[in-house]
Amino acid sequence: MIAPSDRTPLHREFFDRPVLEVAPDLLGRLLVRTTPDGPITLRLTEVEAYDGPNDPGSHAYRGRTARNGVMFGPPGHVYVYFTYGMWHCMNLVCGPEGRASGVLLRAGEIVEGAELARARRPSARSDKELAKGPARLAAALDVDRTLDGTDACAVGDTSIRILTGAPTLPDQVRNGPRTGVAGEGGCGQAHPWRFWVADDPTVSPYRAHVPRRRRS
């Protein structure tokens, strides 16, 4: 249960820092998604950092487009993209503004509104799977492109908000290669920018990138 006193918005300066600082610091924080049917609160357990200009794995690597425009805007806003013809994934833009870096929210624990999340995630076999994976997380929170650009730091009647929760102790943070990103995990591991909470059952399994076979 979340006490009203914990519903303090995270200050925007939190996001106006280099993405590699913000990403591990997000672990353990709370995200409140206000839906028409009520709030769903998620405790973040797994994230990935994407650093626009330097990062071949980032959507912003090749510059601004219609899809990724929000990444080039101010920090603390939500970037949502649509992928594989059926899924959405959610990011939080990090500073400085214009750098186009962001944190992909990969997994978390639903700590409030589980019945609402279950309704959005009928295939989940247990509550631990409700938000175990980036597209599952977005589905559980009823997040789609209509929320692209939402300010997650705004106070008041907002659809998505990041709160100060109990931050994860640094010694519980683990990191490794990003999931599903080409070039990661192999020799080199140029960007071990996936961060998760050690031994948390809601963290998604690691899967290396596999180029899909061409359809016949």
Next chain:
DNA sequence: CAGTCGATTCACT
């Protein structure tokens, strides 16, 4: 303007 493929998930073997 057609071809390719993705920061994935699910059903099935």
Next chain:
DNA sequence: GTGAATCGACTGA
């Protein structure tokens, strides 16, 4: 462990 589903952004001609 393997493959299908599904669509729109992006690429290069």
